[in-house]
Amino acid sequence: MIIGLVFLLLTFIGVFLLVKANKKNGKTATKQEEVVAPPSDCCGAHEICEFDQMKMNESHVEYYDDEELDAYKNIDENSYTNNQIEQFREVLYTLKTEEIKFWLLSIERRHIQLPAILKSEARMLMAEA
Template identity: 40%
Template sequence: MIILVISIIVLGIIAALIAKLSKHDGEEKITVVETCATCNGTNDKCEQDCMMEAATKDIVYYDDEELDAFSGRPSDSYTDEEVEQFSEVLYTMRHEEIADWCRSLTLRGINLPDQIKDETFMLREG
């Protein structure tokens, strides 16, 4: 009798598992795992997670230590000459470095000038 009860319970569990595994709406769900290397600015959670991860690491500089002088400045307050300093750094790096450079600026409290934000985003995507 005990064996019969245990067999029924086991068969019930197996049937439930099979039903759960085979149940879908005709669509396969694909899970995309984003890493900091693949964050492209369109997924706020990915960007936030990467920023939190970056905050636990040492700040990486891209031969741009002179930009630390702009820490705390509003993004709309840069002169054309100051924007040029950011542009010089931007155009000396590889496309895949741009997202990390933007994170570095953020961690250092440096706001990217409004004048080159769109351009930076387009280069980052390119």
């Protein structure tokens, strides 16, 4: 039980450090991005419109350098091994905050269930936006 608590504590510390590093890297990257004016017919809700368009087109599947996750098609969210969970976590923490919801939709369309333990981490990362 003590080993489990230590593992859990180390996991949370690791997640915290990764989130801070991801947030710091995200801020640095946004300073270097070129600003492009939106089209004249734009409503101003780019992320919402893009996400709605992607949701409507169910045949569209976008990959986020995560093709290896296709091996986990139709596996229950509670059946993953620690190594498999780490593969998902590695992809999750390399995504930009605004890409996470698109990635979740992508893996859902590929019939891949996100490991149950990563759902709260994904929500936490999306909330940072």
